[in-house]
Amino acid sequence: MNQPKSIESSRTAEEFLKGIWKENPVFVAVLGMCPTLAVTNTAINSLAMGLATTFVLFFSSLLVSSLRNVIPKQVRITTFIIIIATFVTVVDFMLAAIVPQVHKELGAFIALIVVNCLILGRQEAFASKHNIKLALADALGMSLGFTFALLCIGVVREILGSGSLFNISLFGAGFEPWVVMIMPPGGFFTLGFLLLFFNWLQKKRKEKAEGNRPGTQYEEAREFL
Amino acid sequence: MQEEPSQPIPTAAPESSSFRLVATLGLAGFFSGLVLVSAFLYTQPIIAANRAKALEQAIFRVLPGCTGFQTLELREGRLVALEKEAEEPKGGEEPRRIYAGYNEQEKLIGFAIPGEEPGYQDLVVALFGYNPTEKVIIGFEVLESKETPGLGDKIMKDAAFHANFEALAVEPAITVVKKGEKKKSNEIEAITGATISSKAVGRLLDKSMAGWRPLIEAYWKDYKKQDSE
Numbered sequence A: 001m002n003q004p005k006s007i008e009s010s011r012t013a014e015e016f017l018k019g020i021w022k023e024n025p026v027f028v029a030v031l032g033m034c035p036t037l038a039v040t041n042t043a044i045n046s047l048a049m050g051l052a053t054t055f056v057l058f059f060s061s062l063l064v065s066s067l068r069n070v071i072p073k074q075v076r077i078t079t080f081i082i083i084i085a086t087f088v089t090v091v092d093f094m095l096a097a098i099v100p101q102v103h104k105e106l107g108a109f110i111a112l113i114v115v116n117c118l119i120l121g122r123q124e125a126f127a128s129k130h131n132i133k134l135a136l137a138d139a140l141g142m143s144l145g146f147t148f149a150l151l152c153i154g155v156v157r158e159i160l161g162s163g164s165l166f167n168i169s170l171f172g173a174g175f176e177p178w179v180v181m182i183m184p185p186g187g188f189f190t191l192g193f194l195l196l197f198f199n200w201l202q203k204k205r206k207e208k209a210e211g212n213r214p215g216t217q218y219e220e221a222r223e224f225l
Numbered sequence B: 001m002q003e004e005p006s007q008p009i010p011t012a013a014p015e016s017s018s019f020r021l022v023a024t025l026g027l028a029g030f031f032s033g034l035v036l037v038s039a040f041l042y043t044q045p046i047i048a049a050n051r052a053k054a055l056e057q058a059i060f061r062v063l064p065g066c067t068g069f070q071t072l073e074l075r076e077g078r079l080v081a082l083e084k085e086a087e088e089p090k091g092g093e094e095p096r097r098i099y100a101g102y103n104e105q106e107k108l109i110g111f112a113i114p115g116e117e118p119g120y121q122d123l124v125v126a127l128f129g130y131n132p133t134e135k136v137i138i139g140f141e142v143l144e145s146k147e148t149p150g151l152g153d154k155i156m157k158d159a160a161f162h163a164n165f166e167a168l169a170v171e172p173a174i175t176v177v178k179k180g181e182k183k184k185s186n187e188i189e190a191i192t193g194a195t196i197s198s199k200a201v202g203r204l205l206d207k208s209m210a211g212w213r214p215l216i217e218a219y220w221k222d223y224k225k226q227d228s229e
Helices: A005-020 A033-038 A043-066 A073-098 A100-106 A108-115 A117-125 A132-162 A184-212 A216-224 B018-062 B159-165 B195-228
Strands: B068-075 B078-081 B097-102 B108-118 B123-131 B136-144 B175-177 B187-189
Touching: A005 A132, A033 A108, A033 A132, A033 A184, A043 A073, A043 A100, A043 A108, A043 A117, A043 A132, A073 A100, A073 A108, A073 A117, A073 B018, A100 A108, A100 B018, A108 A117, A117 A132, A132 A184, B018 B097, B018 B108, B018 B123, B018 B136, B078 B195, B097 B195, B108 B195, B123 B195, B136 B159, B136 B195, B159 B187, B175 B195, B187 B195
Parallel strands: B175 B187
Antiparallel strands: B068 B078, B068 B097, B097 B108, B108 B123, B123 B136
């Protein structure tokens, strides 16, 4: 062991946290747009899709990371797909058994988790190259970041489009819902505004960080030229 | 020495034999199959029970006063009552079924009939209750639809629209009219802004009734005869 314990655990924490904020799969990497736009019409659907994706990503990363030295390079993508598809089918059965109503509303989009590029992307880019602990931290962080993003969109769309949150009516009968928000265009509007906000936030932070660093004026001038 | 986790493994993977490639995929497929079959066997009874419960609740809603039902299947041109725990048919054509609803005194009070019809978007699948004594439709419920939220999807919950189905005559034929123009008992008042969806519901009821009515009447006659004996 040439690594002290504290460095190792801070590395794990870093891999976990990056998915939630700094490298958020939806707001920063803009991955997994199909479920992000299609099933975020209510907060419950967003949460269910987020948790289903979390389940699949967590267990796929666990398997891929623990088998990373066994799977030959030439067939790795095929093997990852088999692993992912298996967990997606399991989650499909489980949702149908536990929450049939939600399963009915999510419909084909549960099966489409197989082709969520977030999941295969994490296997190829991270889990197949790192140990189990880091792979799980990464998977949990990324999927919580994904769930958080879906919830952000779902909450906005449900409040504006149906006047309710988690099926609880908020404004009473006097509220005229913005129907467009629960239809497909509403997904694009909400995502667009949230992306705008997150980019603005990141720009601000970058400016602030650069402002604190000595010699930035020179660098800025050079960039400008 | 432990491998440095921050670096991707730099060495090129050793050349794998063809056998190893096939074996890896074979094993992956095998274990995947094991997991899927166990998940399927575990969840299947729960899913079937959920479905049966949803159907039962829908039947009780479209047939007010109904407390039990019996499944009737179309076989060789007539309705046959199925046993409670009848085996699901395997493969082949989907069986055509309706449901006979009974009240607390175990009297046949009506039939719950499913139907489907293309709406504004995709099929509208619905279940409705039919009272053969009065020859009226007494309840209606949409089971599946993808109609436009806020407009067409009012066919699912709109109270004024559902008031049409408290006693809707099926003779001579069910027709859909504009809101406020309902004069006869066989007319459905459409929802403003959702004419296409409303008309789909009208067609659904009319078509389904036309197909099932002769069969239901034959069954009803037999039941009456047995009941009076």
